[in-house]
Amino acid sequence: MNIRLLFETVVHLKPTQIIHQHIRRSDARGLTIVDAPESNNPKAIAAPIAKPVSLANGVLTFLNISDSFTDWNQTAHGALWNYNQNYMDWLLQPDLLPKEGIEWIDRFIENLPTNTAGLAPYPTALRSINWCKFFSLHQPFKNKERDTALYSQVKWLENNLEYRVLGNHLLEDAYALFIAAIYFSDAKLYVKASRLLNQQLQEQVLPDGAHYEQSPMYHCIMLDRLLDCINFSIHNDVFANQASLTKQLITVAERMLGHLQTIIYQDKTIPLLNDSAEGIAPLPCELFDYAQRLGIQWRALPLNECGYRKLVNGQVQMEAVVDIGNIQATYQPGHSHADTFNYELRWKGCPYIVDTGISTYEKGVRRQYERSTLAHNTVSIDGQDSSHVWGGFRVGKRARVTIEEDTPTRITARHDGFGSKKLHQRTFSISDSGFSIEDKVIGKASSAISYLHVAPDIEVGTDRLAEGLITIGSLQLSVEGHNEIEILHNSVAKEYNKLTETTVIAIHFTTTVRYQIQQK
Numbered sequence: 001m002n003i004r005l006l007f008e009t010v011v012h013l014k015p016t017q018i019i020h021q022h023i024r025r026s027d028a029r030g031l032t033i034v035d036a037p038e039s040n041n042p043k044a045i046a047a048p049i050a051k052p053v054s055l056a057n058g059v060l061t062f063l064n065i066s067d068s069f070t071d072w073n074q075t076a077h078g079a080l081w082n083y084n085q086n087y088m089d090w091l092l093q094p095d096l097l098p099k100e101g102i103e104w105i106d107r108f109i110e111n112l113p114t115n116t117a118g119l120a121p122y123p124t125a126l127r128s129i130n131w132c133k134f135f136s137l138h139q140p141f142k143n144k145e146r147d148t149a150l151y152s153q154v155k156w157l158e159n160n161l162e163y164r165v166l167g168n169h170l171l172e173d174a175y176a177l178f179i180a181a182i183y184f185s186d187a188k189l190y191v192k193a194s195r196l197l198n199q200q201l202q203e204q205v206l207p208d209g210a211h212y213e214q215s216p217m218y219h220c221i222m223l224d225r226l227l228d229c230i231n232f233s234i235h236n237d238v239f240a241n242q243a244s245l246t247k248q249l250i251t252v253a254e255r256m257l258g259h260l261q262t263i264i265y266q267d268k269t270i271p272l273l274n275d276s277a278e279g280i281a282p283l284p285c286e287l288f289d290y291a292q293r294l295g296i297q298w299r300a301l302p303l304n305e306c307g308y309r310k311l312v313n314g315q316v317q318m319e320a321v322v323d324i325g326n327i328q329a330t331y332q333p334g335h336s337h338a339d340t341f342n343y344e345l346r347w348k349g350c351p352y353i354v355d356t357g358i359s360t361y362e363k364g365v366r367r368q369y370e371r372s373t374l375a376h377n378t379v380s381i382d383g384q385d386s387s388h389v390w391g392g393f394r395v396g397k398r399a400r401v402t403i404e405e406d407t408p409t410r411i412t413a414r415h416d417g418f419g420s421k422k423l424h425q426r427t428f429s430i431s432d433s434g435f436s437i438e439d440k441v442i443g444k445a446s447s448a449i450s451y452l453h454v455a456p457d458i459e460v461g462t463d464r465l466a467e468g469l470i471t472i473g474s475l476q477l478s479v480e481g482h483n484e485i486e487i488l489h490n491s492v493a494k495e496y497n498k499l500t501e502t503t504v505i506a507i508h509f510t511t512t513v514r515y516q517i518q519q520k
Contacts, residue, residue, distance in 0.1 A: 031112065031119060034155045036147035040184045045136045045231045046293050048092065049224055049282045055090035063496035064279075072108070072115040080361045080496075086118035087126040091134045098138040105131065109149040119153075121162045122169055125176035128154050129228060132183045136232070147184075154180040158189065161196075167332030168211070168218055171200045175225040182232045182239075190239050197229070198245070201252050204329075209259030210306030212328040215335045216263060216270035220281035223256045227290050234294065250296055257291055258301035260284055263308060263321065271321040271344050272355045272494065273308070275335035279495045307401075309411055311430040317519075318435050320345045322428050324413045326401050327387070334393030338385035340401060340415050341426040342376040345435055345517065351455040352472055352517070353377055354502075359493035363392035370493070379424050379439050379450045386417030386424070414442065424448075434475075434518025441511055449506050450513055452477070453492060456502040462487055470505060471520065477505070479515040484508040 059066050062084035065077045075082045088108065091101045108115070118127070131150050135142045158177060162169040177193035180186070204212050204222070211219040230253060233246040264270055264284050272278070282290075291298070303309050307325010312318070322343040327333045345353040356375035360367055371389040373380045380386075388396035399417025405427075406413075414425035423442040430436070441448050454460055454472055461471035465487070468479040479485060486506040491499040507513055 031152060031156045033148065034152045036144065036151035037184050037186055040147055042132075042136050042139075042183045042185075042232075043235050044139070045133070045235045047137075048133055048228055048231060049286045049290050050094045051089040051092040052279065053090070053093045053095065054084070055093065055096065060085060060090075064498055072111055073117045075117065078360075078362050082117050083120075083123050086115070086120075086123035088130050089126075091130050098134075098141055101134055101138070102141045105134070105146060109146065112149065119156070121157055121160050121173060124153050124157045124160075125169075125172040128157065128176045129179055129225065132179050132232070133228065136183065151180070151184060154184075154189075158192070165332065167204070167213060167329055167334070168222060170196075171204055171222060172225065174200050175229055178229050179232050182236045185236075185238050187239060190242075194245055198248065201226075201249075205252055205256060206305040206328065207255075208304040208306055209255035209257070209301050210263075210303075210308075211256070213274070213332065213335050214306060214308075214325065214328055215274040215276050216260075216272070217276035217281045218335060219256065219260065220270065220284065220287060223253065223260065223287055224282045224290070226253050226256065227287070227294060227296075230294055230296070253291065253296055254298040255301065257288065257296070257298035259303070259306065260287065261298065261300040262303055263306075263310065265319060265321075265346055266349050271308075272357045273321070273323060273342065273344070274337050274339070275358050276355075277358050277493065277495050309406070309428075311409060311411070311428060311435070313409075313430050313435075314432050318345065318347050318430060318517075320428070320430065320435055322411065324401055324403060324406075324411060327395065327398050330398075333395040333398070336387070336389075336395055337371045337376065338373045338387040338389045338395075338399075338417070339376040339378060340373075340386045340399040340417055341378045341413065341424065343428065344377070347473075347475055347519075350458075350473075352458055352475060353452055354455045354492055356453055356490075357493040357495075359496055359499055361392065367392050374451065375453075377452055379426070379441075379448055381418040381422050381424060381441060381445045381448045383447070384418050386415065418445075419443075434516050436514065436516045438512065438514045439509070441509075445510075448509050448513075450509065450515075452505040452507070453490075454503045454505065456492060456500040458503075460487070460503045460505070472517070474520060475517050476520045477515055477517050479507055479513065481511075481513040482507050482509050 054061050059068055062081050065081055090096060161173050174197040178197045181190035181193045206212050211222045230249050268284050307323060309322050311320045320343050323339055327336050344355055356370055358370050369375055373385045386399045399415040401413055401415045404412045410429040412427040414423050416423055421443045422445050425440040425442055427438040439450050458473040465485055470477040488504040488506055490504050492502050493499050
């Protein structure tokens with residue numbers, strides 16, 4: 001292990017993470033059966049967002065990989081596939097009969113003593129929420145044995161909160177405890193859960209409404225679960241001062257909805273920045289509909305602390321989401337990429353310049369590439385990453401951004417991710433005539449490359465490459481100040497485990513390069 005890299009990574013951790021890493025590794029506390037409270041009688045909740053179909057004809061499909069159920073510890077398709085199996089999201093898919101759902105729950109309870117994979121905090125939290133929703137929607141299937149199994153898992157989670165990870169993991173734990181406390185009318189658990197939930201929301205939701213891990217996908221996931229908490233709370237008012245907390249939760253949800261309203265594209269889809277993929281989180285339209293069912297109102301909020309900006313031309317034909325932010329979740333950057341000054345560009349609602357996306361969480365060459373600077377629409381200097389991503393979910397030395405100009409149509413910023421003597425400065429600008437980029441290397445560098453990843457279904461024409469002109473579908477890219485333009489071929493991923501070949505334009509330059517993308 002590189003000692004310097006380890007230091008540059010660990011220095012950002014909170015002491016509680018280091019302490020609980022040791023506790024977690026040295027104390028694997030087992031599940032104890034705890035009788036469910038007798039007062040458990042939750043009222044029906046409003047319809048939550050249905051989960052995608054992952055169970056069909058006895059076959060489970062997660063992350064675009066299908067297989068028959070063998071056991072709960074099935075790891076042939078990787079840890080994340082196995083985690084998905086133990087979330088039991090299919091209990092809430094639209095076509096599942098309650099009787100079949102109960103059969104799966106009873107099977108899980110029967111196999112619980114041997115389920116080592118499922119009895120980890122994260123899948124336990126998500127599964128507990130799913131069970132609470134399932135039983136609230138199908139109350140005739142509740143009984144003492146099933147409630148005891150659920151309550152025992154919740155109490156196990158309470159004693160194994162993910163302080164070693166923090167971030168969205170601990171927030172998921174808080175969501176699960178809060179919903180379970182209301183479901184079981186457990187006043188003691190409610191006090192602990194509400195305190196943890198309030199603290200984590202204050203820390204993890206930025207003033208502009210974004211989730212601080214800066215992944216639009218995880219923002220949608222965290223918002224969905226927050227709406228679930230509000231759903232349970234407004235339909236089961238059982239504790240003193242609960243109404244006051246519900247109002248606080250609604251206020252946070254309004255901010256998160258406001259951020260989502262601003263960052264989505266015209267077609268209501270999210271940018272696939274950092275660890276984001278399609279088919280995982282609820283769609284923005286589903287979240288907006290759910291919020292309306294709960295009587296929540298919101299307004300679009302300006303992008304600020306999240307580090308993202310949206311540039312839209314006057315005719316609203318071009319829209320770009322650009323990244324000029326620092327890593328906000330400094331102690332939990334596992335879903336961050338070395339993508340400073342990255343962007344996505346759409347024209348007339350269609351993707352033209354896209355993020356490489358993510359296809360896997362399995363540590364390896366592909367995961368490392370998808371987090372690297374080379375996989376994003378930004379500049380790499382001397383072949384380096386702008387932030388030192390490693391180990392699948394680790395980040396060592398990070399780029400620090402200085403914003404010099406920040407207007408609705410023009411942004412200039414610089415960062416020191418390649419070292420204090422090799423700064424990258426980028427200017428984004430948009431107008432009715434098109435979208436423009438100016439890249440500058442401030443300091444001495446051997447080489448610099450500005451990358452553009454073209455959407456897979458867009459044809460690239462290179463007949464006038466020597467003139468610095470490239471056609472990208474109905475648009476034209478014109479480049480000035482370059483040494484060479486290289487046409488590469490790689491792959492991008494909109495979903496897990498689905499790679500699509502595409503064209504990558506690599507613009508080599510020394511000091512300054514400018515390019516404009518406009519209609520032909």
